[in-house]
Amino acid sequence: MNDRKTTIQSFLADAGWAQARRDLLAGDASNRRYDRLTKTDGSTAVLMDAPAEKGEDVRPFIRIANWLRTQGASAPEVYAEDIDNGLLLIEDLGDDLFARLMIQTPAMTHTLYIAATDCLLHLHKAPPPDLPLCDADWLTEAAQMVFDWYAPDSRAAAEFNALFTPLARALDNTPRVNILRDYHAENLLWLPERSGSARVGLLDFQDALQGHPAYDLVSILQDARRDVAPQIEAAMIAHYIQYSGQNDAAFRSAYALLGLQRNLRILGIFARLCLRDGKAHYVDFIPRVWGYVQRNLDNPALEPLAEVLHAALPVPSPDFLEDLKARCATPPKP
DSSP states (O other): OOHHHHHHHHHHHHHTOTTSEEEEEEEOSSSOEEEEEEOTTSOEEEEEEOOGGGTOOSHHHHHHHHHHHHTTOBOOOEEEEETTTTEEEEOOOOSOBHHHHHHHOGGGHHHHHHHHHHHHHHHTTSOOOSOOBOOHHHHHHHHTHIIIIISOOHHHHHHHHHHHHHHHHGGGGSOOEEEOSOOSTTSEEEOTTSOGGGGEEEOOOTTOEEEOTHHHHHHHHSOTTSOOOHHHHHHHHHHHHHHHTOOHHHHHHHHHHHHHHHHHHHHHHHHHHHHTTOOGGGGGGHHHHHHHHHHHHTSGGGHHHHHHHHHHSOOOOHHHHHHHHHTOOOOOOO
16 A cells, blocks of 8 residues: 555544545546545545645635635535645535536526526625735736647737736726636536525635636636536626626626636646646637637727737647647556
8 A cells, every 4th residue: 555545544544434435526637636435324525635745735725615614605614634645524515516417407507607606796795815816917927828838929928918917907906806716617516405605515716816706707607618608608797797786897898808818828728738748638628718718809908919819829720639639748647
């Protein structure tokens, strides 16, 4: 038994779960792994395995989970922790992912998106915890991923930065909220037995920042992994504006700018996951993300950025995507 397995077994023994059955629940694009633990009496919990030696840190998860729960949101309760070894035993919120339910029961789609939007409205009423800022500098730097991996071009990056940064700087005066950053249908769980915003179970929020209220709305409505009907997107934006009291024009402009930034970053991340990490399946999501980039560039305020990006970024044609996959790194061994 290797050292990691021994460490995990000791952690589970101390927490009273050593004899529980372990089943892989999920992995993600990082180094974290999640296993469902099931005792003979049917009770369950989730083991988060986030090795510190691979750059993971469970402390932000604990901190944000506690803050979310104080706001009445359904973040998993932390039952046991071993911070040094990157191990947490957390509440099992079930299997009813929004993404899964939308496929199984399409009639629920509108209800689920309303619930997700209402959850953001609820959370955005609270002053955010003391977190790093998602400000103009952060947004500009994060967008560089597209020029590092999807279309390496330092000159285009400089041209983009010169135009993008002042637009992003204008958002810095907006009151900030807690943004969870990976707020999308595969990270939300339906908990209908709970009430209000607690009906939305929250996962994968450890990278939270303080940022603009439109950021997480973009995250769920311009979902890299699934199509969102334009009428759903339009309805949720209108719903958020109506119940938040945001200025309509200003919020929509911010939504387009943040949507552009987020999707440029995702293009770079997906290319990197293929080229560096050997995870070729992320390439299949690129055309959808490209569509979001184009949709956001349709905003008249972003016309100068559109000129730079249309010249710098290759269209993800079948030939381009095939070439990208051909250059993928050797997949890592399980």
